Amino acid sequence: MSLSVSRRLAAVTAFAVAGLFAATSPAALAAPTAVAAAPTPPDIPLANVKAHLSQLSTIAANNGGNRAHGRAGYKASIDYVKAKLDAAGFTTTLQTFTSSGATGYNLIADWPGGDPNSVLMAGAHLDSVTSGAGINDNGSGSAAVLETALAVSRAGLQPTKHLRFGWWGAEELGLVGSKYYVNNLPAAERSKFSGYLNFDMIGSPNPGYFVYDDDPTIEQTFKNYYAGLGVPTEIETEGDGRSDHASFKNVGIPVGGLFTGASNSKSSAQAQKWGGTAGQAFDRCYHSSCDSLTNINDTALDRNSDAVAYAIWTLGAATPVPPGPSFENTADVNIPDSPAAAVNSPITVSGVAGNAPATTKVDVNIVHTYRGDLVVDLVAPDGTVYNLHNRSGGSADNLVQSYTVNASSEVANGVWQLRAKDGAAQDVGYINSWKITF
Helix, strand or coil: CCHHHHHHHHHHHHHHHHHHHHCCCCCHHHCCCHHHHCCCCCCCCHHHHHHHHHHHHHHHHCCCCCCECCCHHHHHHHHHHHHHHHHCCCEEEEEEEEECCEEEEEEEEECCCCEEEEEEEEEEECCECCCCCCHHHHHHHHHHHHHHHHHHHHHCCCCCEEEEEEEECCHHHCCHHHHHHHHCCCHHHHCCEEEEEEECCCCCCCCCCEECCCCHHHHHHHHHHHHHHCCCCEECCCCCCCCCHHHHHCCCCCEEEEECCCCCECCHHHHHHHCCCCCCECCCCCCCCCCCCCCCCHHHHHHHHHHHHHHHHHHHCCCCCCCCCEEEECCCEEECCCCCCCEEEEEEECCCCCECCCCEEEEEEEEECCHHHEEEEEECCCCCEEEEEECCCCCCCCEEEEEEECCCCCECCEEEEEEEEECCCCCCEEEEEEEEEC
C-alpha cells in the first residue's frame, strides 16, 4: 500500500467515525461503540480488479465475443468466479433457473461466521448483452465484488454480520436471476437481511459518482467514504429500479449501491466537479461491442472498488450507527420570477443535542421549468449561509437533489431555512418540499 493510499484510508476512516459519533446521542456515547474498534477497511488493489476484467475479456473473446445469458461465455464467467471463491474458503452455491429457454446461473458465496440472523449481502450481475464483452456493464461491478470478497479472505475477517456475496445471471433480460433468488427465499430468510449492496457499472469512461437514494444508513456510508476523499456525489436517478437491487427492495430488504452512469449525458456542472467531457454520455459504449477493456476509467474503478470494501467493513464488521433525526417541510412555497426577492421555507429543529454533524443531509425537491435559473441556499439558525445550488443544470426541469453539508459549527436546534431565488426571467416554480437530517 502506498503512503498516499494509507493517508487516504486513514482520512476516510477518521471522517466516517467522526460523522457517526456526531450523529449519536449522548446516551449512546456513554459506552464504546463497535464503530471505533472496527478493522480498517483495506485498499483494494486496482491491478487485481483489472486482472479479473482481463480474464472476463478473454472468456468473451473465446466464446463468441460475449458473456450473455445462455451462452458459453456466461457459464465460463461463473466458473472463473466460483473457482476463485472456493480457493479462498467461501462456501459457494450454484443456483440454476430457466429463462428464454436457456439455463441461467446465480452464484452465491457465504463467508463463515457472523450473525446468521443478520446478513449483509453485496452483489453484481455477471452477464453481458449479446453485442459485446460487457466489461463496464457489468464486469466492473462483478470484479470489484469478487476482489472485495477475496480481501475478506486475506484479512481473515471476523464480521459482526454474516457476509454473503452474489453474482446474478440474466440481469440484462429483466433482473431474472436476482428475482429468482429473492423469490425463492422463504420469508423467514428475507427477514434476516440487514442490507443488500448493488454494484452495476462502476468504471464508466466518462464517470459520475452516483449513490443510490434508498436505505439511509447504507446511503450515508457511501457518502461518508466519498466525503473523506473530497469527491462530491449525486443521487443516482438514471438507472433507478433497473438493476438487481430492485429485486431485493421489492420484498422489503434495505438496499443501496453505486453507479458511474450509462447512456445519459454528463452536464457542464457535473464535468466541472468530476472532470470528463460535458455533453458526452457517461458510457458511450453502453450495451455496445466497444464495451471492452479500453472502456474503463481507472480512477473511478479504483475509487468504487475501495468503496465496496469500505461498505462491507463498515456495515458488516461493525455495528453502524443509524442516521439521526429528520425534519421536513412539505408546504409549497412559490418562487417568483426574476428579479423578485428570494423566498424561504423554514424548518424548526428541536430535541437534537449539541451541534449539527459534519454530514448533515439536505434533501431538496423544487419544481421549476428551468433549474439553471435557481440559486438555493441552506440558512442556519445563526444566519450562516451554505450554498447548495448556484444556477447549474441548464434547461432541465426541477431540482431534486440531496446535499451533504458540513454544519458542524452550527447548533442543531433552531429555525433552519431553505432559501431559493430565481436568477433569470421567464421561468417560475415552487419549493415542493425539503428535509434536513442530522
